[in-house]
Amino acid sequence: xxxxxxxxxxxxxxxxxxxxxxxxxxxxxxxxxxxxxxxxxxxxxxxxxxxxxxxxxxxxxxxxxxxxxxxxxxxxxxxxxxxxxxxxxxxxxxxxxxxxxxxxxxxxxxxxxxxxxxxxxxxxxxxxxxxxxxxxxxxxxxxxxxxxxxxxxxxxxxxxxxxxxxxxxxxxxxxxxxxxxxxxxxxxxxxxxxxxxxxxxxxxxxxxxxxxxxxxxxxxxxxxxxxxxxxxxxxxxxxxxxxxxxxxxxxxxxxxxxxxxxxxxxxxxxxxxxxxxxxxxxxxxxxxxxxxxxxxxxxxxxxxxxxxxxxxxxxxxxxxxxxxxxx
Amino acid sequence: xxxxxxxxxxxxxxxxxxxxxxxxxxxxxxxxxxxxxxxxxxxxxxxxxxxxxxxxxxxxxxxxxxxxxxxxxxxxxxxxxxxxxxxxxxxxxxxxxxxxxxxxxxxxxxxxxxxxxxxxxxxxxxxxxxxxxxxxxxxxxxxxxxxxxxxxxxxxxxxxxxxxxxxxxxxxxxxxxxxxxxxxxxxxxxxxxxxxxxxxxxxxxxxxxxxxxxxxxxxxxxxxxxxxxxxxxxxxxxxxxxxxxxxxxxxxxxxxxxxxxxxxxxxxxxxxxxxxxxxxxxxxxxxxxxxxxxxxxxxxxxxxxxxxxxxxxxxxxxxxxxxxxxx
DNA sequence: TATGGCTCTGGTATCGCTAACATCGAACCT
DNA sequence: AGGTTCGATGTTAGCGATACCAGAGCCATA
Numbered sequence: 205x206x207x208x209x210x211x212x213x214x215x216x217x218x219x220x221x222x223x224x225x226x227x228x229x230x231x232x233x234x235x236x237x238x239x240x241x242x243x244x245x246x247x248x249x250x251x252x253x254x255x256x257x258x259x260x261x262x263x264x265x266x267x268x269x270x271x272x273x274x275x276x277x278x279x280x281x282x283x284x285x286x287x288x289x290x291x292x293x294x295x296x297x298x299x300x301x302x303x304x305x306x307x308x309x310x311x312x313x314x315x316x317x318x319x320x321x322x323x324x325x326x327x328x329x330x331x332x333x334x335x336x337x338x339x340x341x342x343x344x345x346x347x348x349x350x351x352x353x354x355x356x357x358x359x360x361x362x363x364x365x366x367x368x369x370x371x372x373x374x375x376x377x378x379x380x381x382x383x384x385x386x387x388x389x390x391x392x393x394x395x396x397x398x399x400x401x402x403x404x405x406x407x408x409x410x411x412x413x414x415x416x417x418x419x420x421x422x423x424x425x426x427x428x429x430x431x432x433x434x435x436x437x438x439x440x441x442x443x444x445x446x447x448x449x450x451x452x453x454x455x456x457x458x459x460x461x462x463x464x465x466x467x468x469x470x471x472x473x474x475x476x477x478x479x480x481x482x483x484x485x486x487x488x489x490x491x492x493x494x495x496x497x498x499x500x501x502x503x504x505x506x507x508x509x510x511x512x513x514x515x516x517x518x519x520x521x522x523x524x525x526x527x528x529x530x531x
Numbered sequence: 532x533x534x535x536x537x538x539x540x541x542x543x544x545x546x547x548x549x550x551x552x553x554x555x556x557x558x559x560x561x562x563x564x565x566x567x568x569x570x571x572x573x574x575x576x577x578x579x580x581x582x583x584x585x586x587x588x589x590x591x592x593x594x595x596x597x598x599x600x601x602x603x604x605x606x607x608x609x610x611x612x613x614x615x616x617x618x619x620x621x622x623x624x625x626x627x628x629x630x631x632x633x634x635x636x637x638x639x640x641x642x643x644x645x646x647x648x649x650x651x652x653x654x655x656x657x658x659x660x661x662x663x664x665x666x667x668x669x670x671x672x673x674x675x676x677x678x679x680x681x682x683x684x685x686x687x688x689x690x691x692x693x694x695x696x697x698x699x700x701x702x703x704x705x706x707x708x709x710x711x712x713x714x715x716x717x718x719x720x721x722x723x724x725x726x727x728x729x730x731x732x733x734x735x736x737x738x739x740x741x742x743x744x745x746x747x748x749x750x751x752x753x754x755x756x757x758x759x760x761x762x763x764x765x766x767x768x769x770x771x772x773x774x775x776x777x778x779x780x781x782x783x784x785x786x787x788x789x790x791x792x793x794x795x796x797x798x799x800x801x802x803x804x805x806x807x808x809x810x811x812x813x814x815x816x817x818x819x820x821x822x823x824x825x826x827x828x829x830x831x832x833x834x835x836x837x838x839x840x841x842x843x844x845x846x847x848x849x850x851x852x853x854x855x856x857x858x
Numbered sequence: 859t860a861t862g863g864c865t866c867t868g869g870t871a872t873c874g875c876t877a878a879c880a881t882c883g884a885a886c887c888t
Numbered sequence: 889a890g891g892t893t894c895g896a897t898g899t900t901a902g903c904g905a906t907a908c909c910a911g912a913g914c915c916a917t918a
Contacts, residue, residue: 541867541868542867542868542869543868544867544868544869545866545867545868548866548867555865555866555867556866556867557865557866557867560866560867579873581873582873582874582875583872583873584873585873
């Protein structure tokens, strides 16, 4: 920076201003500085800048997994919105392991991010403690059951699952099974299970057809269907914790030659891109994953600007998308 | 840090050592420092540390897209391997836009990452210039046609596509179409197209059945199939630039009631998880996406340790996985 | 007992930038 | 003319760590 300043015939402070707040520098000087910087290939060192200003313009995102998940949408929303403001994303995957999450938060905090976006509202106690102490903007995403560390954006998984269950029941299915998520202890998935079972119970149907699965991904749909059929051979519909599992069920039906939606109705959760593509179309819950990311970004940005002492909680809702997999 | 030092009755320098190089501090002192740090909730400020040591322990990854892609595996391999060494990932998506890539590299360089992982070997000239000037470890991934900025890990897309094409031809298909990638200008996809066409040509078949598509994702398979059929109603096999498109073709076949592999043979590229799940199984090229990420991490780490002045180029190869979508 | 080599600890000088305040003309007002 | 305001620039003092060198004990060896 000193070299650039010398070459442009100004002080280092003016160079700094020419980059950070160009409006505060006269046009002539700004141009001289830009030319000097270009000639010398100068790239401002943000590490030093961050240290001096104690603002890093980095946001950390901590997600359970990227594979086959709606978190990608959230991440994309987040990073798109943040990039516009010159922020960057520090990413960590935790594999649904609370210990990993705690380690990730600890590691990331040392870099003094301006904000941290967490997935879910269920954390190791040390995570809560560290983040409270760090005085950093925190957004918990996807789940909406507090208490929250700071801010939150998501929707009610229970309400969504309840609505989906009611739709299945309303279509006349009577022996409805539910395929759980491999990490069934995660609150988000507990809520989904509860919502579905509540819908069955209120219709006087058996809410006991629940299959726990060990397999991740599509394979979970297959093994879940197997275990549901061993519980109830007359099973006529399946609701899955995620679309990926539901697609696995559809594939298994195709393999068995079972017509969907007549032999078996199928519903998923998440409305992944593939839900609209797979024949005969998968009925699912559309969640606003991208919107969650954008909203999280907005909350953090607004907090940076100093306004907003309160800690908002945003419900972005959901929508049931009806397709051919349900009669 | 000064507070911790005071509380532990040592100098700040010793606190620094207790964290960075515990072996150089006596056990008694180390424990006092750890206790003091815990009591005060001290989290070392890596920003300051980075500035002083001019090593950031951050690696930047620049990928075209995360959705429906094999880059996820690479990213995961990269981040898993790096996390073990205490490094973190700075992520940027560019949407297959070279201008965006240049902007991303410029933005990221200011944070002085210890390494940058790029996708492909085709970049805006400014990217090459910036990275050369920055003296940072660079790994170009996936593609293996130089010249490279620094190091590279990938495989030959042409050889893979050639092998896949030969397999299709070997199974007796005679009117073979190819569905291109939406961003057909990307070198990696040019190579795939060339490999397939070379296989067709050497078998004396028409290499002209190539469909360009505009749609991303599964929809591209559907529209690609449409346009191939309008070119050749007697089409008997389709090779796709990616598995996602191939799955789109399989879905369209199911919709039309066309038996696969008899009415139409289908082959994809990438061996995504779904390829093994979708009936009747998708024949595809298995690429070692995760391995590419791990190898890229290793290269950067080794470069950090000071060894390895040379700039290695690693070919991780590929493998054809034969499944039911080809007779 | 003197010497050299260890291991452990401390002091000092940066790393490259920005916050905060100081300065200086020029423009504007009464 | 004098005072006030404002915009553009410069000066100074850190931000919170680490690199580097120096010094203090301690042991083994001759």
